[in-house]
Amino acid sequence: MAAPAKRQTDIGPPHYEQFLHPVIKKNYGTWKYHESIKPGVIVHVAEGGDKIFTIRAASPRLVSTDFVRDLANLADKYCEGYLRFTSRNNAEFMTAEQKNIDPLIADLAKLGIPVGGMNNSISNIVHTQGWVHCHTPATDASGLVKVVMDEMIDYFKHEKLPAKLRIAVACCLNMCGAVHCSDISLLGIHRRPPKVNDARVTDLCEIPTTVSACPTAAIRPAVKDGKQTVTVDDSRCMYCGNCYTSCPAMPLANPINDGVAIWVGGKVSNARSMPAFTKLAIPYLPNNPPRWPEVTDAVKHLVEVYAKNAVKHERFGEWANRIGWPRFFELTGLEFTKYHIDDYKLAQKTLRSTAQIKF
């Protein structure tokens, strides 16, 4: 920094225009169509005939500054110094020169970065902070992403699924990400109510806010040993952790009971079927770091059954809806339990109010 720094506020982000590759800038708003070149590589063609090739590269999302500099160096070498990131945290390199594609992919491979995640593949996993940086997680997110993508790597590098398959990980019910609407979702879950630290409630918490934080009205104000505190009706608690966010004296992390639930069949796109929430497939799997074998086995199994049975362009949930969920449980061999039957708001909408049944 040559000149002394001048502090400014409310200037907003730099304008995007200065970060656009010249071919993108020139053809902004005039793209005509795109075509696949090979897995992880597409070309967009503009009305005027200009082409821009996009190479999509994996990223662990949680990265060092040196990782970013590695990407920046490749952007200088092949892409006139420009690159972008996707909404699923992949890095994208754009070049007007088809001859750059293979050398760039080779350079990425030297850095240990695979290319893929387009079209009918598993793209990068949208995920949260987990044990790395959050106060409410029931599992780790980065670790789950790493082991699941290690297991599913061929589905990232090749486009061999019936349709795109989006996996998401959230480490608690706050779901910082679109976990409630993905093809396969891994959700960190608590299974025991918070333990109230009565001695600290008045120091750390505002009681009315804590009481109103509960979606099931399980929390009541109380007095113990002459001190104001709160009590939790265990039978009403669904372990969402919202009270803990309001009141640090109510921790609910529980190493022997916390774990992972697996949900399937959600989507956000409007293509063919409407956007949909994920549905419960597996209510609980244990946390077994560092490699969570029960979770990776389950995901692999779910993907393989889907890949074998769905038709082209059919997303996971569309497949399950077409064959019917009873058949889904039959084909996957998953146990159907009372936990699979909703008992919260609008549960009635999920019941089978018809005699139309496939046997």
Next chain:
Amino acid sequence: MADLKYKTPLLDELEKGEWPSFVKELKRAAAKKPMADGLLGQLEKSYRDKQTYWKHGGLVGVQGYGAGIIGRYTALADQFPEVTAFHTVRINQPAGWFYSSKALRQLCDIWDKHGSGMLNLHGSTGDFVLLGTTSEELEDTFTEYSAAGWDLGGSSSDMRTPSCCNGMARCEFACFDTMALCQDLTMTYQDELHRPAFPYKFKIKIAGCPNDCVASIARSDLSIMGTWKDDIQVDQAEMAAYAKAGKDIQGEVVGMCPTACMSWDGKAMKINNKQCNRCMHCINVLPKALRAGKVRGATILVGGKAPILEGAQLGSVVVPFMPMKAPFSEIKELIQKLWDVWGENGNNRERIGEFMLRVGVGNFMESIELAPDPQMVLHPRENPYIFYEEYFEEE
């Protein structure tokens, strides 16, 4: 890497395998930064004990802003003093997440000076996330970033950092200029972004077409999603070329159309556009031959959110079609009305989608001066408990 302070046998297992490893990244940062080393040490303990060791955030920030920094402290300061304070700084990303290598190096150089050297590219809301610095560093960090032309994003009960797909920059499906709108809204509402004054968070996500690559319908309180009103444009010559190349047009496209609005006789594609619901499937499969119509704008949906508190909601339609051209005054008027009504009447930590259901969607539409429209619902109400407001009095 032999000189790191903490042994991490469990995390070392996550350096194996083909997917890029975040543990390798942590070690790269730890080689230069004790803070990243401390993070590794604490994370190893979490992996051993199966629980987090982060406490609640505290109130930290920079002068004049109430947002953009998220406080974070370890519960184990005695064991991992390097991460005693480990705050997050959210830098507002450029629209569409486009960068130059120069900009990325600048962002990284400043961060290496002031923090742990670890980042999230990107956060769920869209920000360029800097992970881990101390309270003392915040002012200097912000000063240096803002002097270089970068600003903080949102956090807490404010307008969160808007984000968008790459739209017209590199996608033929974009029905309007998502990046221009994203930049415009971000600049228009700097105060709402930096100084929380709402009942709760308010996320805006902008998608150029109904494919919704930014998951706006699921993840944002206000989803602005590109669409068109007139007929799908058909290039019959390109249709024939697809057929000649062996594309199964009947099976992959016509047979999968959710409204059964198209037919293909081997020569011409016919579309009953009155019946089309703009799902994008045929355009996705045949991008060379089919394109959105020419009368383009956006569908506006409100109320998307994750489960906390009252259960997950998808955004629902408030305006079926709105033109979407600069200066974007129509959408700004709507945003202002949403904020006025919800800001005035929303409860503490009540998202606008929950507020809408609590007061009744019909009443909510009335309060933001939108006439009831059958496009707002999948079907009319089934429940006969109606709060009638009109009645006759005895003469």
